[in-house]
Amino acid sequence: MTNETEQRREARHGITSAVLPFLGNRASDYQPFQYLIQDISATGLKIALPRWAVFRDILTPGESIHLQVPFQFEKQMHASGVVAWQKWDAATEAQICGIALDAPTPLVYPVHISLESRAINVELHDFAAIEPLLVQILGDSALVKQGLGIYLRHLDAYFYRTAVITREEYATFSDVVLKEIMAQVQTNYNALMELYARVRDAQNQEEVFSHILDLDDLNRLMTPEVAIELFSRVLSVEEVDLYLKAIKALEQKLFINYNTLIMLYLQNLIRNFHPGSPAKMPCQDRCA
Numbered sequence: 001m002t003n004e005t006e007q008r009r010e011a012r013h014g015i016t017s018a019v020l021p022f023l024g025n026r027a028s029d030y031q032p033f034q035y036l037i038q039d040i041s042a043t044g045l046k047i048a049l050p051r052w053a054v055f056r057d058i059l060t061p062g063e064s065i066h067l068q069v070p071f072q073f074e075k076q077m078h079a080s081g082v083v084a085w086q087k088w089d090a091a092t093e094a095q096i097c098g099i100a101l102d103a104p105t106p107l108v109y110p111v112h113i114s115l116e117s118r119a120i121n122v123e124l125h126d127f128a129a130i131e132p133l134l135v136q137i138l139g140d141s142a143l144v145k146q147g148l149g150i151y152l153r154h155l156d157a158y159f160y161r162t163a164v165i166t167r168e169e170y171a172t173f174s175d176v177v178l179k180e181i182m183a184q185v186q187t188n189y190n191a192l193m194e195l196y197a198r199v200r201d202a203q204n205q206e207e208v209f210s211h212i213l214d215l216d217d218l219n220r221l222m223t224p225e226v227a228i229e230l231f232s233r234v235l236s237v238e239e240v241d242l243y244l245k246a247i248k249a250l251e252q253k254l255f256i257n258y259n260t261l262i263m264l265y266l267q268n269l270i271r272n273f274h275p276g277s278p279a280k281m282p283c284q285d286r287c288a
Contacts, residue, residue, distance in 0.1 A: 020215065020262055021053055023223070023255045027064035027080065030248035032224060032255070033057035035067075036094075040115050042073055044081065044101055048094040055223065059083045059097050067099070068255040069263070070112040072121070076104040077112060079256075108253075109137065109260045120267045130205045130264060138196040141222065141257045145189035148250060152182050152226075155243055163234045173234050184225045191221055209268045213261070222258040224251045 021034035034053035038046040047067075049056065059065065063083045070077040078101040085098045110123040110133070127133045156178055163170040195212070202208045228244050235244070 020266060021050070022067070022069055022259045022262060023055070023219075024065055024067045024069075025252075025255065026057065026059070027066055029228060030224075030245070030251070031057055033059070037113075038096070040071070040113075040118065042115055044084065044099050045071070045115075047097050047099060048089070048092065049097065050092065050094040052093070054219070058095060059086055061085055064102075065099070066252065066255070068252065069259045070105070070107055071101060071115050072112045073101075073115040077107045078102065079105045108256050109133065111260050111263050113263065120263050120270075122264070122267060130268075131199070131202065131208065134205070134208055134261070134264065135196065135200045137257050137260055138192060138199055141254055142189055142192040142196055144250060144253050144257075145185055145192055148225075148247065149182060149185045149189060151247065151250070152178070152185065156182070158243075159235065159239075162236075162239060164236055165234050170234060177230055181225050188221045188225070191217075195221070205268060209265055213265065215262070215265065218258065218261060222254045224248070224254075226251070 019036070021036050023032055024035055025032045032055045033049055034055045035047040035049050038048050040046075049059065061083050064080065065083060066080045068079060070079050072078075080103070081099040081101040083097050084100045087096050088094075089096050110125060110127070112121055113119070114121055122130070122133075124130070124133065127136070156174055159178075160167060160170055160174070163173075165173070195218075198212050199208050202212060226244065226247050228240060228248065231240060231244055
């Protein structure tokens with residue numbers, strides 16, 4: 001791709017997520033990937049998928065993706081889009097993609113990035129401070145994990161009767177694969193509940209961000225345990241579409257929650273470095 005392919009007519013603002021990647025996923029199969037925001041315009045943004053990311057993928061032009069971060073433009077929120085172009089940047093060892101944002105989406109939490117100001121905006125209409133919002137997000141995340149565990153237990157019994165392999169083969173699959181996934185979901189649920197309790201009992205947000213929230217642990221707890229491809233040999237295509245993709249849809253909530261925590265973490269980081277200034281994302285050399 002040439003440089004001309006990434007030109008947009010709107011004004012562009014440099015932006016970086018301070019080497020704290022967000023979690024997104026492909027719309028077609030829910031495959032997760034981590035990305036950094038590079039710059040933004042009124043209708044789209046440029047992201048980087050670095051080689052060092054734990055969750056890596058290669059995006060192709062025309063592909064629909066969920067960014068799982070609400071971007072505000074003219075009072076509407078956009079959290080998904082289509083890959084408009086892509087290129088490989090050898091200097092940063094990352095795939096660079098231009099994303100055209102698409103249909104508006106409801107705002108889950110009062111935290112978003114403004115495409116017009118580059119600011120991370122937090123509107124605490126229903127919360128007295130940041131701390132209760134953090135507690136709410138972690139509590140919601142634990143509930144999603146709990147629901148996922150219950151759903152998997154019900155599906156295990158159902159799949160035993162409907163799998164395309166023999167019941168003996170499915171019993172082996174369940175013991176080796178599915179029960180391991182269920183155990184990991186339970187482990188992550190327990191860890192999220194412990195984290196929820198610690199944040200709830202914290203004295204202030206500085207204690208939360210400096211001493212309680214570990215972003216690597218948070219990434220591990222929030223990322224999916226269920227991989228659709230593991231089930232493709234034992235279930236029909238119809239069951240994968242109906243039941244497994246329902247699980248992946250449920251997991252979308254965790255992506256949103258994780259990215260919201262990253263935005264709040266970044267906001268706190270920026271304000272610590274620039275006390276009294278607006279909580280804008282760090283800016284590269286093309287900022288207006």
